[in-house]
Amino acid sequence: MAHEIANRWEAERAAAHNSIAPSVQAQLAADYEAATTDAVRAQIADAVAASFTLAEAGTLRRAAKAIELGTPKLILRATAEGVEPAEIAAELGVTDSYVRRIIREQLHPKK
CATH class of the missing domain: 1.20.50 (Pheromone ER-1)
Structure with a gap:
């Protein structure tokens, strides 16, 4: 395979x-x-x-890291665009609870 x-x-x-x-x-x-x-x-x-190639793998790894770091903002943008948390989770390959936690933490930060 x-x-x-x-x-x-x-x-x-x-x-x-x-x-x-x-x-x-x-x-x-x-x-x-x-x-x-x-x-x-x-x-x-x-x-x-x-x-x-090593260079291609490095490019993908760096891109993946940037996406990982940007994921909370991607979640917030999708939320603002009206995308449901379950759909965001499915598209990003994360859990629904992770998406909801990011939304909660970013929109209602602890003081």
Whole structure:
């Protein structure tokens, strides 16, 4: 399975002139989200190690960290746009209680 995943990503990267295309990122996220066992997640990790360069992995890791740090503001913006907490949680891959806690802490900070 890891080989098949890596081949699919590699084909999409080649089509995007050897850069990490948004479709590759989306497919990686979808594959990881669909993984239901540690064994499948390990296969995905093996595919990542086989198909991404060090520079590409570094770029994705830095982007992921920036997104992680910006997540509370993303949650607040989505809330202001009328998106329900459950929908925000599903889209971000976090729990509904996390989203509600961020909203509560940011909109009603403790004194």
